[in-house]
Amino acid sequence: MNVLEVANLNKYFNEPVRNQVLKNVGFQVERGEFVAITGKSGCGKSTLLYLLSTMDTDFEGSIMIDGEQMKGKTNRWLAAFRNRHIGFVFQFHYLLPEFTSLENVMLPARKLGEYPVGEIEQRAMQLLKLLNVDGQALKRAGLLSGGQQQRVAISRALINDPLIVMGDEPTGNLDSANGATVFGLFKELAIERKQTVLVVTHDEDFARRADRRIYMADGSILDA
Template sequence: MAVLKAHKISKYFYEPEKFQVLKEVDLSVDKGQFLALVGKSGCGKSTLMYVLSTMDTQYNGELEIAGTRLTDKHQNFLAGFRNKHIGFVFQFHYLLPEFTVLQNVMLPALKLGSKSKEEIEAKALEKLNILGMQEHARKMSSKLSGGQQQRVAIARALINDPDIIMGDEPTGNLDTYNSDLVFDIFSELTHTYKQTIIAVTHDESFAKRSDRVVEMSDGKIIHG
């Protein structure tokens, strides 16, 4: 069953002159699929990710996630939708250094406000346990290594049980050991927990081991 459907997505940049960066892109992603989005710099993959994540609304075409049509929705609706349905893992972890690991993971769920603080804390500990980070829950996030911080960022992305996790170069700031660890975590999330993951990556090893590689060139999908 497709959790994401994009149909004829086109996107233009207008500075310094008009340029078409996405050219009628069609993409369907099934639930529980681990997809790597690849291509040379400037091919349009990061722009496509921003459209798929609903953060960029200036495009032509149709976008649907979890059965909800998102094209032409207003920003307040999209912000709430993202928090509930999409988890984000970036190249940098963006943890708040003045907060503990547990507090960082809890933040998106506290913002959503659909559960009590006690329920959210229990759920955050559960997600940290999946990531092998439960023993660090009460530590300040600034005291962790880079690899540990990225695992906490993944736990934070999971806290609201999103339909999709979107990763923007999730291993781009990590050494080989921690890159492999993040890949193994993503693989377990998809194959054990049926979590859908879409990750933009330049890491060839990461991409080759994913379930599906979608390659872009010159604003179009040319493979996958």
């Protein structure tokens, strides 16, 4: 079953001049598939990921997630859909520095409002432990190392048990050991939890070990 279907996707930037950055992009991703998106800097892979995550809504074409068409939806609808179904891991963590690690991880689930606070806290602690940062749970995020912050950010992306986990260079600021831990976690999510993982990466080893690689060049997909 396809959880993501992209068809005839085009994207333009209009400043300083009109420039087409994605050209008739189309592909499908199945539930539980672990896909790496690769290509040289400037090829459009991060732009594609932001469209797929629904954080950028200015595009031509079709993006279907779990049978829902993303085109034409209101920002409020998209925000609710994104919080429930998409976990996003940025290259930079975007944690709230004055909040503890635990509070940062709990935020999306508290916003979703489906579970009592005590259960959310328990789930958050389990994720922090999974990523070996449970010892930093009560420390303010601004006091953590870069690697610790990124692992907290990954925990936050997983708190609502999303249908799709998307990452933009999620291991880019991690050493090889932490990077391997993150890869192993993503692989586990795909195999054991049937969560779809879609990651933009420059890491050749990471991309090679994914289930499938989508290779981009000059705004187009050359190989999927």
